[in-house]
Amino acid sequence: SQKIEQNSEALNIQEGKTATLTCNYTNYSPAYLQWYRQDPGRGPVFLLLIRENEKEKRKERLKVTFDTTLKQSLFHITASQPADSATYLCAPTLDNQGGKLIFGQGTELSVKP
């Protein structure tokens, strides 16, 4: 069955450093992969989408890579700020799922000033 794994332990980094979060998937080949941010008690907020034919995508301080050979996506936040503290969810998605999202368990990021 399809399986999605994210760093299970919380990630604690110092302000200004680069945070790197990992998303691994097994037993399927997603056509694209999305990253979301979720704050406590709130719904997820869309951040980035990367397709299987794209190696890398950037948006301001965010960068996502997608390695279909390793079945892995990396999510980077450069020059991290305390306001970046949140849980980050990845959702690798098949084309024929009608937009249905299956999320990883999320990685909690804490950026200390």
Add this chain to the structure above:
Amino acid sequence: GAVVSQHPSRVICKSGTSVKIECRSLDFQATTMFWYRQFPKQSLMLMATSNEGSKATYEQGVEKDKFLINHASLTLSTLTVTSAHPEDSSFYICSARDDGGGQETQYFGPGTRLLVL
């Protein structure tokens, strides 16, 4: 930007009662909406896919008679938790897919916290 609202944001009810949660796309049309449930410290679990004008599609293990979904218009889907019990207490989140965007474009509501006493 695309906004999805949910109502109520928080509800407390007695065991055995039914609770209705509304999900609205405010500035776009959504033929398809999704309902998720999230328990503390866990990820979102998809419960069902709601399609305007047709029956919802439920994920394995989700009781369709327990969680009634109605998607009567292109901007509104409702989830009714029938005969709620304490184990139904959770955070319920909906999302809506923008008909005018790509298939992947999906926006989430702020969630509804349900507490069943």
